[in-house]
Amino acid sequence: MEVLDGNAVASDLLNDLAKKVQSFTHAKPCVVFIRVGEDPASISYVRKKEKTAAQIGIESRLMIFPETLSEDSLLEKISELNSDPVVHGILVQSPLPSHMDDRKVFNHVSPAKDVDGFNATNLGLICQENEHAFASCTPAGILELLKRTNTDTTGKHVVVLGRSLIVGKPVGMLLLQKGEPGNATVTYCHSRTPDLAQHTKQADILIAAIGKPHFVTESMVKPGAIVIDVGINRIPDKSRKSGYRLVGDVDFQAVSPKTSYITPVPGGVGPMTVAMLMSNTVKAFENSLANIQTR
Numbered sequence: 001m002e003v004l005d006g007n008a009v010a011s012d013l014l015n016d017l018a019k020k021v022q023s024f025t026h027a028k029p030c031v032v033f034i035r036v037g038e039d040p041a042s043i044s045y046v047r048k049k050e051k052t053a054a055q056i057g058i059e060s061r062l063m064i065f066p067e068t069l070s071e072d073s074l075l076e077k078i079s080e081l082n083s084d085p086v087v088h089g090i091l092v093q094s095p096l097p098s099h100m101d102d103r104k105v106f107n108h109v110s111p112a113k114d115v116d117g118f119n120a121t122n123l124g125l126i127c128q129e130n131e132h133a134f135a136s137c138t139p140a141g142i143l144e145l146l147k148r149t150n151t152d153t154t155g156k157h158v159v160v161l162g163r164s165l166i167v168g169k170p171v172g173m174l175l176l177q178k179g180e181p182g183n184a185t186v187t188y189c190h191s192r193t194p195d196l197a198q199h200t201k202q203a204d205i206l207i208a209a210i211g212k213p214h215f216v217t218e219s220m221v222k223p224g225a226i227v228i229d230v231g232i233n234r235i236p237d238k239s240r241k242s243g244y245r246l247v248g249d250v251d252f253q254a255v256s257p258k259t260s261y262i263t264p265v266p267g268g269v270g271p272m273t274v275a276m277l278m279s280n281t282v283k284a285f286e287n288s289l290a291n292i293q294t295r
Contacts, residue, residue: 001256004145004228004263010271013144017278018056029285030059031089031115031277032081036074036100037067042093049091052274058281061087071100075108082110088288089115089281112287115280118166126170129177132287134280139171141272142207142228146181149226149261151205154183159200161216161249162209163190167230171207196220208249216250218258227255227262230269 021028031053033046046062053060063077074092081087090113096102106114111121117136125133135143146153158175162168168188175184189199191210200206200220208216209230221227231249248265256262263269 001259002261003256004148004261004268006141006145006263006268006271009145009148010141010275013272013275014052014056014278017275017282020282021057024285027285028057028059029088029281030061030086031091031281032061032063032087034063034065034074034077034090034092036065036069036093036096039095042095046093049274049277052278053281056278058278067097069097071105074100074105078105078108082108082113085288087113088284089113091116091277113284115277115284117170117280123165123170123173126173132283134283135174135276136166136170137273137276137280138167138230138269139174140276140279141269142171142230143174143181144272144276145228145263145269146205146226151181151226151261153181153205156184156204157187157202158184158205158207159187159189159203160207160209161189161196161200162207162211162230163188164209167209171209175205210249212249213247214249214251216255218251218254221255221258223258224260225258227259228269229263229265232265232270 033049035042035046050060050062078090081090090109092105092109094102096105106118107120109119111119114122114134117134122134126135153175160168160172172186172188175182176186187199189196193199197220201222203222203225205226206221207228207230211231213233213235227250229248229250233247234244235247236243237245246266252264
């Protein structure tokens with residue numbers, strides 16, 4: 001069993017990106033983060049993204065709006081950024097206030113600046129295997145981790161637990177693509193799938209993105225499987241100052257001895273998500289230089 005260290009892989013990727021950004025002499029990539037409201041988790045996530053951008057030489061701007069901001073006003077701000085040639089990437093931090101339609105907001109971001117990969121156009125272009133499209137950051141990060149295992153994914157059976165637009169659906173689409181990593185046989189499972197373990201036990205690669213702590217147990221995994229744990233769940237822990245600890249969707253202690261590779265939580269997929277956001281921002285900048293439009 002080998003633990004896939006997302007921190008180490010992300011660090012390597014960020015070092016490569018920093019060198020690339022340094023090579024840009026006339027301009028630098030610029031990403032704008034939009035935060036609506038004062039959600040503590042959102043504040044922390046955006047701060048991490050700002051810090052990482054600065055670390056590798058990407059310019060970032062933060063726009064903060066009150067929770068009372070109207071949806072129309074937010075869409076207007078996004079339109080202004082869509083038209084700003086100096087801005088290469090736009091990220092609207094979720095969750096948004098309940099009076100806003102997430103999908104409407106995400107789809108309003110120009111596909112050419114949609115570095116989070118949430119716009120429906122980019123999701124469609126991923127299906128068409130368009131090399132200029134932006135994949136959602138977490139699925140893209142999962143593929144980077146799989147590359148590090150040197151596993152030939154061709155013909156491998158991948159089981160995805162979860163069908164969200166952010167992780168489940170796009171990661172399956174990426175692994176269906178021609179090329180490496182790709183050419184896999186993908187099975188989607190979800191809350192309505194009967195006899196879930198029957199499917200997970202067949203997986204050469206199991207991707208858990210179901211949002212339930214320690215949902216995947218040892219009996220659900222076949223020997224030698226690669227297990228990618230996307231879950232980030234808080235469970236009470238009185239021994240911690242915070243009063244909680246983070247665990248994944250996989251029971252790491254029980255499952256890990258049975259695997260060939262497994263990601264920990266924290267320190268697995270999470271760091272890769274931020275790294276791929278930076279990669280997408282650099283890609284958006286390069287696309288703009290080449291006048292490539294994703295549409």
